[in-house]
Amino acid sequence: MFSTPIFLVYLFINLLTQCDSRHLNKHLDIDAVQREVRSYSDVANQIIDFSLNGNGKGQSYNRLANFTDKFGNRIAGSQNLENAIDYMLVEMSKDKLENVHGEVAQVPHWVRGDESAVLLLPRKKNLPMLGLGSSIATPPDGIEADVLVVKTFDELNEKASEAKGKIVVFNQDWVSYGVSVAYRSLGASRAAQNGAVASLIRSVTPLSISSPHTGWQDYQSGVPKIPTACITVEDAEMMWRMSQRGEKIRIRLKMEAQLLPSVNSRNTVAEIKGSKYPDEVVLVSGHLDSWDVGQGAMDDGGGAFISWQALSIIRQLNLRPKRTMRAVLWTAEEEGLVGSREYYEAHKSEADKFDLVLESDEGVFTPDGLTFGGSKQAGQIMKQVLELLKPINASKLSESGAGGDIGYFMDVGVPGGNLLNENQHYFYFHHTNGDTMTVQDPHVMDMCSAVWAVIAYTVADLEEMLPRNSTTLKFVPVG
Amino acid sequence: MFSTPIFLVYLFINLLTQCDSRHLNKHLDIDAVQREVRSYSDVANQIIDFSLNGNGKGQSYNRLANFTDKFGNRIAGSQNLENAIDYMLVEMSKDKLENVHGEVAQVPHWVRGDESAVLLLPRKKNLPMLGLGSSIATPPDGIEADVLVVKTFDELNEKASEAKGKIVVFNQDWVSYGVSVAYRSLGASRAAQNGAVASLIRSVTPLSISSPHTGWQDYQSGVPKIPTACITVEDAEMMWRMSQRGEKIRIRLKMEAQLLPSVNSRNTVAEIKGSKYPDEVVLVSGHLDSWDVGQGAMDDGGGAFISWQALSIIRQLNLRPKRTMRAVLWTAEEEGLVGSREYYEAHKSEADKFDLVLESDEGVFTPDGLTFGGSKQAGQIMKQVLELLKPINASKLSESGAGGDIGYFMDVGVPGGNLLNENQHYFYFHHTNGDTMTVQDPHVMDMCSAVWAVIAYTVADLEEMLPRNSTTLKFVPVG
Numbered sequence: 019m020f021s022t023p024i025f026l027v028y029l030f031i032n033l034l035t036q037c038d039s040r041h042l043n044k045h046l047d048i049d050a051v052q053r054e055v056r057s058y059s060d061v062a063n064q065i066i067d068f069s070l071n072g073n074g075k076g077q078s079y080n081r082l083a084n085f086t087d088k089f090g091n092r093i094a095g096s097q098n099l100e101n102a103i104d105y106m107l108v109e110m111s112k113d114k115l116e117n118v119h120g121e122v123a124q125v126p127h128w129v130r131g132d133e134s135a136v137l138l139l140p141r142k143k144n145l146p147m148l149g150l151g152s153s154i155a156t157p158p159d160g161i162e163a164d165v166l167v168v169k170t171f172d173e174l175n176e177k178a179s180e181a182k183g184k185i186v187v188f189n190q191d192w193v194s195y196g197v198s199v200a201y202r203s204l205g206a207s208r209a210a211q212n213g214a215v216a217s218l219i220r221s222v223t224p225l226s227i228s229s230p231h232t233g234w235q236d237y238q239s240g241v242p243k244i245p246t247a248c249i250t251v252e253d254a255e256m257m258w259r260m261s262q263r264g265e266k267i268r269i270r271l272k273m274e275a276q277l278l279p280s281v282n283s284r285n286t287v288a289e290i291k292g293s294k295y296p297d298e299v300v301l302v303s304g305h306l307d308s309w310d311v312g313q314g315a316m317d318d319g320g321g322a323f324i325s326w327q328a329l330s331i332i333r334q335l336n337l338r339p340k341r342t343m344r345a346v347l348w349t350a351e352e353e354g355l356v357g358s359r360e361y362y363e364a365h366k367s368e369a370d371k372f373d374l375v376l377e378s379d380e381g382v383f384t385p386d387g388l389t390f391g392g393s394k395q396a397g398q399i400m401k402q403v404l405e406l407l408k409p410i411n412a413s414k415l416s417e418s419g420a421g422g423d424i425g426y427f428m429d430v431g432v433p434g435g436n437l438l439n440e441n442q443h444y445f446y447f448h449h450t451n452g453d454t455m456t457v458q459d460p461h462v463m464d465m466c467s468a469v470w471a472v473i474a475y476t477v478a479d480l481e482e483m484l485p486r487n488s489t490t491l492k493f494v495p496v497g
Numbered sequence: 498m499f500s501t502p503i504f505l506v507y508l509f510i511n512l513l514t515q516c517d518s519r520h521l522n523k524h525l526d527i528d529a530v531q532r533e534v535r536s537y538s539d540v541a542n543q544i545i546d547f548s549l550n551g552n553g554k555g556q557s558y559n560r561l562a563n564f565t566d567k568f569g570n571r572i573a574g575s576q577n578l579e580n581a582i583d584y585m586l587v588e589m590s591k592d593k594l595e596n597v598h599g600e601v602a603q604v605p606h607w608v609r610g611d612e613s614a615v616l617l618l619p620r621k622k623n624l625p626m627l628g629l630g631s632s633i634a635t636p637p638d639g640i641e642a643d644v645l646v647v648k649t650f651d652e653l654n655e656k657a658s659e660a661k662g663k664i665v666v667f668n669q670d671w672v673s674y675g676v677s678v679a680y681r682s683l684g685a686s687r688a689a690q691n692g693a694v695a696s697l698i699r700s701v702t703p704l705s706i707s708s709p710h711t712g713w714q715d716y717q718s719g720v721p722k723i724p725t726a727c728i729t730v731e732d733a734e735m736m737w738r739m740s741q742r743g744e745k746i747r748i749r750l751k752m753e754a755q756l757l758p759s760v761n762s763r764n765t766v767a768e769i770k771g772s773k774y775p776d777e778v779v780l781v782s783g784h785l786d787s788w789d790v791g792q793g794a795m796d797d798g799g800g801a802f803i804s805w806q807a808l809s810i811i812r813q814l815n816l817r818p819k820r821t822m823r824a825v826l827w828t829a830e831e832e833g834l835v836g837s838r839e840y841y842e843a844h845k846s847e848a849d850k851f852d853l854v855l856e857s858d859e860g861v862f863t864p865d866g867l868t869f870g871g872s873k874q875a876g877q878i879m880k881q882v883l884e885l886l887k888p889i890n891a892s893k894l895s896e897s898g899a900g901g902d903i904g905y906f907m908d909v910g911v912p913g914g915n916l917l918n919e920n921q922h923y924f925y926f927h928h929t930n931g932d933t934m935t936v937q938d939p940h941v942m943d944m945c946s947a948v949w950a951v952i953a954y955t956v957a958d959l960e961e962m963l964p965r966n967s968t969t970l971k972f973v974p975v976g
Binding site for chain 2: 312455
């Protein structure tokens with residue numbers, strides 16, 4: 019999961035207000051909705067049983083294990099990601115999904131190269147680190163400089179005169195990902211504004227076992243670019259203590275990172291064509307790219323593979339909804355929702371035909387239900403749909419806002435939702451070498467797949483599309 | 498904390514039955530004991546208040562942070578450990594403790610050197626690893642071999658014919674440290690018995706963020722020595738899946754590890770001399786050495802520093818118990834309770850004068866009380882002593898057995914106890930680079946210090962020594 023609040027600002031200006039008669043606000047006969055949705059109880063139970071006890075049991079976990087064990091991590095721009103996409107196109111075709119294809123998207127190609135950070139004073143210590151995505155390199159011999167440690171941007175501003183020529187270490191508190199990630203995203207430019215020569219950011223996580231967490235960062239225009247990396251919580255706290263004691267801290271940082279020319283990648287698409295309204299679409303999604311550390315099993319192999327599985331279950335059960343179910347496995351999410359933006363640009367003229375867009379990119383832990391964004395009436399219908407998931411205790415509808423790769427479509431009024439799951443430990447592993455199959459659980463993935471399949475199939479088969487507001491919804495960034 | 502069940506076997510043969518009149522089993526007047534112990538309520542509350550709210554507040558945490566930030570990790574045999582011991586002797590003298598000195602102990606000197614493991618087939622992947630203590634090196638060019646993955650020793654025996662010439666990977670389940678550590682301790686020799694050329698052990702932990710956990714291992718006599726290291730839970734599970742699919746797995750392992758000649762280290766000792774029975778001793782302890790990864794803040798900086806702090810609090814409060822309070826900070830615990838064995842050998846003739854031996858080596862998380870081993874009557878007295886800790890909710894006495902570095906004395910009948918604390922996450926960080934001050938909490942360390950000081954002071958000041966059984970206690974290994 020990528021999240022850079024600054025980037026999202028531009029989304030707010032992207033508004034579209036037209037909507038056709040198929041999802042106009044009409045008076046909602048909630049009793050009729052309830053009756054219609056309840057008629058899907060049997061098929062929902064069939065899906066759940068197939069996934070938890072039938073031929074679907076363990077399928078999404080095993081498919082994901084095969085995939086990650088074969089390819090490992092898959093950063094945008096890499097040949098390995100393209101090989102992984104080729105594999106998925108073959109596998110989804112073998113799974114007898116329809117219209118399986120890739121859609122080209124131009125993506126950044128950042129390469130980490132060798133990198134290291136060493137504490138030289140007050141004593142020598144290796145500092146485990148990971149360069150941040152889009153960072154420039156240091157000179158070949160590295161940068162050796164004294165260190166200024168701060169906890170906040172405000173403290174940096176107060177100590178601006180001390181930052182010049184230094185490596186700024188940010189030891190920000192963990193508040194939440196949404197709050198604390200600002201230091202990863204903006205730390206380099208804020209430090210550079212004050213004359214720093216590099217910045218090292220405390221990893222954005224509530225728990226660390228000496229584990230650096232990488233992620234994208236955003237150089238601000240008009241500010242010199244300086245090399246930037248994340249370090250461990252432990253080392254950031256240690257240097258904070260050293261600095262509080264008045265000890266002189268000195269670091270040597272070496273990074274070979276390069277932002278190479280953009281390359282073509284692909285969003286990976288598969289469908290089950292609708293029987294009655296084939297041009298209307300319920301979209302399920304996750305992203306296939308990952309960071310270049312770990313195995314990309316959690317972020318976002320899990321989300322991508324339950325999206326495949328949602329269609330796979332429906333196909334294996336010989337079901338076919340009225341509307342088309344489409345799985346899209348995004349590329350280059352980690353570089354700033356790049357693949358999904360290209361997809362939106364190519365398909366925005368069809369936005370009226372998108373009934374519901376779903377995305378799972380915050381873990382596939384025990385599912386609770388759905389975080390939903392859409393019109394009030396759509397929410398009332400979705401609440402009924404979620405009731406179908408009571409047998410697996412995943413019927414919660416949270417209307418706290420949804421977003422991510424589906425945000426582009428939501429921003430123009432398409433109802434959207436993210437998988438709501440018990441992801442309290444998500445950020446332990448996020449963007450680290452610990453993002454592996456060990457985080458995943460077969461039974462839990464079966465449950466998440468069932469949630470995805472029940473919601474997507476039911477909404478795709480209802481007679482009416484979900485009603486929209488005439489004004490568009492505000493896009494709410496997640497996570 | 499070190500634990501090798503095999504090693505402990507020899508302890509059972511070390512029995513001593515004599516005891517002098519000062520701790521003979523007499524009829525225990527529990528009401529009298531209760532009255533005597535209750536008379537310490539005021540002083541216990543004074544200790545607690547001093548530690549939590551007075552000048553003691555934050556002291557043990559700050560002292561430990563200064564120490565670990567200055568020295569980092571401190572493996573037995575290293576000059577850094579000896580420098581750290583010198584520092585402690587100076588600091589404890591400056592703290593006005595008495596009879597501050599080192600007692601020489603000969604310790605192993607194992608040096609890790611450069612090391613790496615790379616998965617070559619079915620695909621190339623770096624395998625984070627840590628050589629296990631006492632492991633031999635590989636040849637300079639490393640060992641490249643096919644892999645046999647097993648989950649249990651039984652499975653290895655069944656597949657004995659497949660092990661020859663291979664690197665055996667153990668992917669044992671996490672059951673508990675006490676159970677699962679057998680694979681770390683004995684995996685190399687079991688693999689070698691079947692003709693393996695090296696062994697890689699899944700790290701012994703319930704949670705991993707791609708974090709290898711080192712530790713001592715025991716070559717069995719009469720079995721060829723082969724290089725052995727721990728790998729991550731994630732990679733062990735991945736290779737297990739690969740092997741279940743019938744994929745050919747190949748690894749290149751390089752290790753430069755050397756066991757150099759033994760060197761002299763020191764157990765670090767400080768006292769508050771008893772006013773009435775100065776030759777009788779209540780001993781508090783933890784170990785000062787650590788593994789050569791992380792910072793040794795948890796294992797066992799915390800235990801060592803609350804032991805110092807227990808005496809420091811008593812000295813700062815100008816208290817002086819009847820018996821001597823002695824802090825011993827063991828050396829070379831991690832290589833198999835080496836420092837404490839040497840200490841026992843030097844002091845076993847005084848065992849009758851040891852009233853109570855305490856050790857903290859399983860974390861200094863929120864304290865619950867004490868795990869105690871001793872006679873029934875001693876337990877009854879200790880139960881009363883623990884009542885003094887009700888104000889901080891740490892009055893639990895668990896009689897499930899105690900041990901560790903104090904096991905040598907317990908084995909000859911000296912009552913002993915380990916700090917009972919909420920250490921559910923201890924093994925997340927144990928023997929990893931994540932063993933740092935980040936695991937510690939100042940307030941919690943103040944509470945643990947208060948527990949240690951209240952128990953040690955009270956027992957040291959009671960008129961009678963704790964009663965012993967006429968037969969000695971069975972030594973129960975911990976953790």
